[in-house]
Amino acid sequence: MRATFGRRGVGAVVGLVCGLIALGPSLAPGFILRYDLVFVPHLALSDRTLGVDGSVPRAVPNDFVVALLSHLAPGWVVEKVLLLAVFVLAGAGVGALLRSRLGAAAGALVACWNPYVAERLSIGHWGYLLGYACVPFLVRAATAVRRGDPGSRGWLGVWLLAGAATGSTGAVLGMIAALAVLVVPATGARRRIGDLLWAVVVFVLANATWWFSYLFLAPSTGTSRIGVAAFRSAADTPWGVAGSLLSGGGIWNQGVWFSERGSIVVSGLALVVVVLAVGLALHDRVWRAGPDLSGLAVAGLVGLLLAAASALPVGRDVMTTLITDLPGGGLLRDAQKFVGLWMLLVAVLAGRLVERVRSVGAAAGVDRSTAAAVAALVACWPVVTLTGFAWGLGGSLHAVDYPASYTRMAARIDALPAGAVAVFPWSLYRQYSFDDKVVVLDPWQRLLDREVVVNDDLPLVGGAVVPGESPQAARITAAVRSGHNVPATLRREGVRYVLVQTDQPESSGLPDLGATRRIASDGSLRLYDLGSARPQASHHGPWRYTGWLLAGLAILVVCAQLVVEGLTHRD
């Protein structure tokens, strides 16, 4: 146990150092606003953060977690703590899966400093990353269950709950890993259907917050084929999609690629080390080491396969059918996110590779310090092949404050009589001069404690547009495009207030508000009152909270299991 803590502690320290270096100047007071990374001073607990407002529950329940934490600390503090937690948890988790402190440090470095973490951080998918960081803990917890350790089922439940709190993607990543560990053949480790059922039941209940909303409350429009093509894995290195994914990259968004990975030499070295680590693992038959490594190996391969499938000719049609026709298939759309499982496997295997470098030195008669120094040198390969991750993604991450006019306007709107707010220009992403004109998701859905209607279409470079899911937004889009009766359409859709951001490109559509009364003007913001709007039907009544009841049941069940196991163990 003490040795485990030592390895876990070393991994956590390495993770923390990686986090401090990677986030760099953005750790200063203020918000990091970039792509989908949007935090606000105080996120309200609302139907939107609970995912029961009828929209697609993309940030559920992680926005709820942020809303809760916002009661304890300012939003920017919550943001930085969550981002640093990704690094510390990932480092600690992987460190505990290795055999020595040197291996733990090397593995933690790979887990925290790789293209997957860097690219997902750059696009702002912090929930995915927190889920990724929980995976090694789930692997350890499921391994303890396989060994029959006292109290292990309860702790597996705790980590399944933690994974669920990070959102749908993080939960699914964790579940793939936990299931793999629970079912892989391993000598000397029990395999019981009861353990499997326990994991599945806790997973299903704990994640009801998003799957219930998705299946029963959100619009039932299918996933667009345009989106499937746009979000499939892409080559961010000269080594093709497969080579890019093997080394942890391959995200679809060119805007978050790292330039050094475009070099055949730099990305080639990363690929060589990955191949060496995998080759050594095959030579050592690591799957015989126990269910943790064999399970992680299965999970890693599944993740790699899922990430590659939609980009390769063989799997493209299958994945397209799954994504567009299967309920919940949208989870597979941005499939590169599953390569996180592969990178965690690579982290553990690379840690073992570094351990081997040291043991080879010892066997050759080299003194201990020299062998350790050479091994430590080899362990530096993640940093060498991804230098652009340092210092706030090479200076791309900034800490900024919202202009005072934003907080004043938010307070003013929240004090107004009931009515939804539509935000214009009619597009989902913004570029603010106070944020160095970085593309960022419109923050007003989070700044306001009331229904905010936005255009949920996703415009892409080249002119393609991935259609959104909201029928309400689609009807407003049609009105904005035609230019006829926009105020009347907005009122029909339950919109009473129109917030116009005058510092944004107008090509995406500004409404002709005619003689509509302007009730506030502050900085670049203009607020209009359209008058009483048609009340919208409530979103399905109290039963919309069913998913949260089920999640609460999951917490109760896990707590009960911990108590029962604790009492049994004491006896």
Add this chain to the structure above:
Amino acid sequence: MGDSNKKVLYNVGGAIVGAVLATVAIFGLIAQQGSITQPQKFSSTINYNQ
């Protein structure tokens, strides 16, 4: 192969690995610095992947 030869081989291998890593790090830094451009352009349409 004698023990002293193994030791020399290990040390030489370590030195080569160090030199390769240092070279690649410099290469990567140059590639990264060369790509630093102006902030994202304020275009008429804001795209998710620009």
